[in-house]
Amino acid sequence: MLDKLEAVLHRYEDLGMELADPNVAADPARLRDLMKEQKSLTPLIEKYLEYKKVKETIDDSMMLLEEEEDQEMRQLLTDEMNAANEKLPDLEQELKILLLPANPDDDKNVIIEIRAGVGGDEAALFAADLCRMYSKYAEHCGFKTSMISVEEIGIGGMKSVSFIVEGAGAYAKLKYESGVHRVQRVPATESGGRIHTSTATVAVMPEVDEDVDIEIPPEDVRMDITRASGNGGQGVNTTDSAVRLTHLPTGIVIYSQTERSQLQNKAKAWALLKSKLYDLKIREQHDSEAELRRSQIGTGDRSEKIRTYNFPQGRVTDHRIKLTLHRIEEILNGDLDELIDSLTTADRAARLLKAGDN
Numbered sequence: 001m002l003d004k005l006e007a008v009l010h011r012y013e014d015l016g017m018e019l020a021d022p023n024v025a026a027d028p029a030r031l032r033d034l035m036k037e038q039k040s041l042t043p044l045i046e047k048y049l050e051y052k053k054v055k056e057t058i059d060d061s062m063m064l065l066e067e068e069e070d071q072e073m074r075q076l077l078t079d080e081m082n083a084a085n086e087k088l089p090d091l092e093q094e095l096k097i098l099l100l101p102a103n104p105d106d107d108k109n110v111i112i113e114i115r116a117g118v119g120g121d122e123a124a125l126f127a128a129d130l131c132r133m134y135s136k137y138a139e140h141c142g143f144k145t146s147m148i149s150v151e152e153i154g155i156g157g158m159k160s161v162s163f164i165v166e167g168a169g170a171y172a173k174l175k176y177e178s179g180v181h182r183v184q185r186v187p188a189t190e191s192g193g194r195i196h197t198s199t200a201t202v203a204v205m206p207e208v209d210e211d212v213d214i215e216i217p218p219e220d221v222r223m224d225i226t227r228a229s230g231n232g233g234q235g236v237n238t239t240d241s242a243v244r245l246t247h248l249p250t251g252i253v254i255y256s257q258t259e260r261s262q263l264q265n266k267a268k269a270w271a272l273l274k275s276k277l278y279d280l281k282i283r284e285q286h287d288s289e290a291e292l293r294r295s296q297i298g299t300g301d302r303s304e305k306i307r308t309y310n311f312p313q314g315r316v317t318d319h320r321i322k323l324t325l326h327r328i329e330e331i332l333n334g335d336l337d338e339l340i341d342s343l344t345t346a347d348r349a350a351r352l353l354k355a356g357d358n
Contacts, residue, residue, distance in 0.1 A: 001092075004099060005048045012038065012045045044098040051091045057084040097348050105206035106172035111148070111275045112204055113162045117180065119198025122187040124157025126309075127200040129332055130181060131161050134174070136334025143167030147258040148268045162272060164207065171206045176343040178204045179306035186311070195312060199305075205279040207271060214274050214281075221273070222246040225262060243269045252276050321346045 015038045024030055061081035068074050114130050116123035138145045148162040165174065182199050190196065208214055224244040242257035243265040254276070256269035308317045309328055316331050316339070317324045323342050325331065331339065 001095065001099065005044075005051075005095065008041060008044060009048060012041050015041070040102065044095070047091065047094055047098055051088075051095060054084045054087050054091060057081070058088075096352060100348065100351050103172070103175070106175075107168055108171045108209065109164060109166045109207040110171045110174050110204055111162060111164050111207055111272055112174065112177075112202065113160070113272075114158070114203075115160045115201045116158065117199035117201050119183075119196065121153060121155060121157055122183075122196055123198040123200055124153050124159050125155065125187070126157075126181075126183045126198050127161065128156060128158045129183075130200055130202060131158060131163070133332050133334055133336070134165070134177070135163075137336045138165045138167070138170075138334075140334050140337075141167060141170075141173060143170050146268075148272055149255045149257055164268070164271070166207075171204070172344075173340055174204050175206075176340065176347070177202050177306075179304045182305060182308045184308065184310045184312065203279070205275040208274040208278045214278050216247070216274070216277065220248050222248060223266075241265055245269045245273050247273060247277070250277070250280070318343065 015034055018024055019031070019034055019038065024034065058081055061077045061084070065074060065077050065081075068077060112134055114127045114134075116127040119126070135145050144166045146164050146166070148164060150161040151159040153159060180199050180201055182197060184195055184197050186193055187196050222245070224246075225240050226242045226244060227240050241260055241262045242255065243262065245254040246252075247254075252273065254269045254273045256265040256272070259265045259268065304320075306318065306320055308319070309332070310317070311328060313326075314328050315324050315326045316328050318339060321342055323339070325338060327335065
């Protein structure tokens with residue numbers, strides 16, 4: 001581990017020298033890439049320098065203890081050394097976590113797609129609840145959300161909804177949300193007070209940047225321009241602004257109607273299509289790498305039931321990590337920090353265990 005850390009430190013120092021080079025400053029693309037790399041390494045370097053300082057304190061204290069005869073001074077040195085020794089295991093664990101290979105998509109914006117599953121109108125109402133939950137959570141994180149498409153039903157539910165969450169680290173926060181979400185409650189339309197079980201499927205996809213090679217031949221896509229339908233604000237139904245893209249090889253259909261401008265809807269539709277194809281590529285890779293899939297916390301299987309929201313008991317249970325929280329109202333209002341932090345910790349632990357086995 002120390003050899004790796006020293007190599008990273010040397011690279012970090014080299015980056016500092018390169019960024020000071022006037023020729024690099026004159027090349028915006030090169031400057032951006034170097035600054036991005038430097039930013040990604042900074043947390044690891046700061047922790048490693050802290051670790052080195054603690055190790056130095058221990059070594060210095062041991063050396064001084066060999067020469068020091070004053071009992072009071074020896075006690076001070078011993079206390080200082082013991083305090084440093086207590087810090088060391090935690091710092092080593094933090095360094096191991098920071099050395100884990102980063103997901104290259106973690107810093108990207110995400111596209112979230114929610115579809116009502118089993119349960120009819122109640123499933124559509126639950127899909128709307130999940131959309132609101134993620135929107136509230138995004139707001140809490142300082143992220144920006146914008147709609148791509150929404151298919152609503154008359155009682156406030158959503159058959160399907162797609163939206164973009166923009167912000168540094170959005171994918172890192174939301175990537176564990178893909179899967180089947182289940183709700184157990186008495187629907188507003190149920191006169192007999194019976195508890196119904198309904199589902200909604202959530203797909204979380206990183207937005208594809210320019211640096212990701214996703215080629216879509218024009219002949220593979222059919223584009224149709226239509227008049228927007230449903231709720232969308234004054235004027236949305238009066239112009240041919242909605243865009244439908246059909247990717248012929250896969251059968252993927254994208255529909256964007258939330259903007260008044262056809263160009264804006266077209267841009268959002270293409271962004272979603274690229275993300276879907278990229279996500280499909282990543283999931284195919286995961287399927288071919290069974291060990292990788294087993295070491296991750298539910299970031300690849302859309303059919304996996306990941307969470308239950310039980311209203312009668314006021315609980316939310318994440319089945320992947322066996323975590324139950326009795327704060328259903330707060331969670332559906334966007335308070336997802338404890339869930340997401342627990343999932344992140346569990347994923348890191350699994351990856352550390354796998355790295356140790358290797």
